[in-house]
Amino acid sequence: MDQTSLDVMAGFISFVIAAILFTAIGIMICKNKRSQTQATQDPTSIIVPTPNPKQTTITVEEIASFDPSLQISMSDIIAATKNFSADLVTSDSRLGIVYKAELPNGLKLAVKKLAPDAFQGFMEFRSELEILGKLRHRNIVRLLGYCIAGAERVLIYEFFEKGNLDVCLHDLFSDCARFPLRWQTRIKILRGVANGLAYMHALEKPIIHRDVKAENIFLDSQFEAHIVDFGLARMVKAEHTHVSTRAAGTMGYMPPEYEEGFTTATVKGDVYSFGILMLEVATGRRPNLPVSMNGETTSLLKWAKDMIAQNQAKEMLDPNIWVYGSTGLDDSKILE
Structure with a gap:
């Protein structure tokens, strides 16, 4: 892979980290505002079925x-x-x-x-x-x-031929993961996830998924992404940006306020989880597992921030990308 491609990838990683950081800051600001108004929130703004x-x-x-x-x-x-x-x-x-x-x-x-x-x-x-x-x-x-x-x-x-994204990225014994996903294919998958989330968030009654992660992204035979598992989704009125529900999500992908016990679902929460997913796809590392750095263990996000600060963005990329990244072969051909 030439230097230009490496620079593009490094820039992409830097963009992902910056996006996650800005989202996290926005979430924390909104959290403080919500905590002040939550007590007076109109209960009719929440779509909850009446039990019978x-x-x-x-x-x-x-x-x-x-x-x-x-x-x-x-x-x-x-x-x-x-x-x-x-x-x-x-x-x-x-x-x-x-x-x-x-x-x-x-x-x-x-x-x-x-x-x-x-x-x-x-x-x-x-x-x-x-x-x-x-x-x-x-x-x-x-x-x-x-x-x-x-x-x-x-x-x-x-039914989806390739299974879920988590298997394709991490299960070395799966049919999908026998050959690492090429960089272009990873970009295609992430673009599909982004389009699906944008569709849900732009509905007249926006849908917040609340558990965006690799296991909930399935791939068809052309590596097109499909978001699944809406068991944690909630529909909210267009004039509101949140709905109170019980806490949910997956460690590693959850935005800071979810981990701290706040159960208010937001579109920004989905965006934060998507940013973590982008980081996982680029690095090939699971967000819910610790990363070793300088003899200590840390989270994937902190590790990525430290690597960026040390101008080591290229070293963050999944080394498996290099195996087939420059062959010119399409993933669908490789996996046949």
């Missing part, structure tokens, strides 16, 4: 499909996942486990079996589906339908 005790328990099977071509039942899902076989698990989170499913006609699906405590009640589950059903963007996962049978709740998504 009669709807908290489902005793019969309920099926909904948002794709006219998809007609499926819980028994079909059980058969397609081989009774939710551990061999078909593609990802796992506190909200549930995702399985690869294949119907008799060859259609591949991603089936998310929700954890019993993934939602506070059935009304919250319905609210989640209402949000997901309205999202239409190339960089946001498409919900195809859902099934409910007794206490079981299952979401049905389109």
Whole structure:
């Protein structure tokens, strides 16, 4: 890789750090302002479904499909996942486990079996589906339908060939990670995530994801990014920039006020998490793991700030990029 490319990458890293720092400062300023007005906040500004005790328990099977071509039942899902076989698990989170499913006609699906405590009640589950059903963007996962049978709740998504970004970056034994992602592909992925978040934040009732991280970014066969897992998302009125909910997120990606116990969700929180994701994609390091520097351990963000201060931006970049970064081969060709 020539000197010009190295300089461009170093400049990109510097931009990421600066963006994160400015976002963090803005968040802390807004946090102080919010703490002064939170006590007088109009409760009608928060979109929260009104619980109905009669709807908290489902005793019969309920099926909904948002794709006219998809007609499926819980028994079909059980058969397609081989009774939710551990061999078909593609990802796992506190909200549930995702399985690869294949119907008799060859259609591949991603089936998310929700954890019993993934939602506070059935009304919250319905609210989640209402949000997901309205999202239409190339960089946001498409919900195809859902099934409910007794206490079981299952979401049905389109299937993504490459799995999630976390696997592609860090799991050396995955099909996606057999060859490191080229720099151009990493930029494409980040641009897709940015476009998806911008779409959510610009809606008439903006949606705040609250858990932007590599595990929630899935990649299709062309390495196009798709944001998934809106279990922590909340819809807010256009005239307000926040909604109070319980604390949520993932250590390493969470903005400072989330880690300090403030549960007010903001668009800036998503932007901060996206900045951390950019840093992870560029460096190949997990944000929730400590980094060793000068015999001491520190966070990824502090390490990056120190490296920039010492004019070592180039040394921050993922060394795996160099392996295939100058071959001229497309990732989709390499991985065939």
